[in-house]
Amino acid sequence: MTVPIIKLGDNLIITIQTEMTDDMAVEAQNKILSRIRETEARGLLIDLSVIDVIDSFMGRVLNDTAMMARLMGAQTVVAGIQPGVAVTFMELGLKMKNVYTVLDIEQGLELLKSLE
Amino acid sequence: MIVDLDITNELDVLFARNTAKCLAGEMGFSREDIARIDLAVSELAHNLISHAIQGKLILNKRFSSGQTVFEAVSLDNGPGIDDLERVFELGYSTKGSLGIGLNSVLEVVDELLIDSDAGKGTQVIVRKWLR
Numbered sequence: 201m202t203v204p205i206i207k208l209g210d211n212l213i214i215t216i217q218t219e220m221t222d223d224m225a226v227e228a229q230n231k232i233l234s235r236i237r238e239t240e241a242r243g244l245l246i247d248l249s250v251i252d253v254i255d256s257f258m259g260r261v262l263n264d265t266a267m268m269a270r271l272m273g274a275q276t277v278v279a280g281i282q283p284g285v286a287v288t289f290m291e292l293g294l295k296m297k298n299v300y301t302v303l304d305i306e307q308g309l310e311l312l313k314s315l316e
Numbered sequence: 317m318i319v320d321l322d323i324t325n326e327l328d329v330l331f332a333r334n335t336a337k338c339l340a341g342e343m344g345f346s347r348e349d350i351a352r353i354d355l356a357v358s359e360l361a362h363n364l365i366s367h368a369i370q371g372k373l374i375l376n377k378r379f380s381s382g383q384t385v386f387e388a389v390s391l392d393n394g395p396g397i398d399d400l401e402r403v404f405e406l407g408y409s410t411k412g413s414l415g416i417g418l419n420s421v422l423e424v425v426d427e428l429l430i431d432s433d434a435g436k437g438t439q440v441i442v443r444k445w446l447r
Contacts (some may be wrong), residue, residue, distance in 0.1 A: 219330055219333065219334075221326035221327060221329065221330055222326055222362075223326060252337065252350070252351055252354055253333075253351050253355045253358065255355055255358040255359060255362070255420075256359065256420055282351075283347060283348060283351075284347050284348050284350065284351025284352075284354070287348045287352070288351050288355045288424055291352070291420075291423045291424055292355075292420040292423060292424075293420075293423075
């Protein structure tokens with residue numbers, strides 16, 4: 201099971217389509233970084249609308265990915281955070297660093313456009 | 317209802333999470349509480365494979381003083397925990413991880429019991445009350 205990455209203009213769109221194991225998350229991270237390199241993307245839009253929970257490992261991978269993408273010149277926007285994810289994220293005291301958050305992909309694309 | 321799961325790899329973790337979500341959903345927990353239960357089970361199951369290599373996770377619907385309770389019990393024969401006080405310190409980790417695993421579990425459940433013998437293993441019980 202690999203994560204599909206779609207190139208749209210200067211942006212990469214990643215839709216996570218299933219809950220992921222740690223290995224899958226790390227593999228996706230590597231794939232995203234190499235795609236940024238290949239496509240010289242300026243923006244990264246990650247859709248998490250099917251994810252029910254971001255645990256401590258996933259939270260770290262997400263933050264790391266955004267930080268790495270930023271070092272490579274791409275901004276990260278996370279879309280589709282579900283209420284349960286938001287609640288548990290807060291309760292864990294986790295922080296989204298280096299990440300913009302929006303409600304859905306449509307808003308995400310608009311935001312990336314305005315960041316250019 | 318009792319579900320008894322062997323946790324030896326990450327796919328088992330996903331399966332345990334899904335089972336816990338189904339069980340909590342059937343029990344009538346809210347979406348937010350299902351997410352909390354999902355998170356707690358995820359952290360417990362991850363601890364089993366990262367610290368003990370393998371272990372058991374028992375998911376259970378219980379009744380206590382007229383209330384419905386979701387219970388998850390994690391059992392392993394791993395190295396155990398030397399210093400139980402420290403596992404709840406934020407940032408304490410013996411594995412080089414963020415050290416928020418058990419701490420985060422504490423934040424999202426109503427009850428957390430932990431019992432560990434160094435060298436013999438660890439038992440963790442978490443409970444979430446249906447409101």
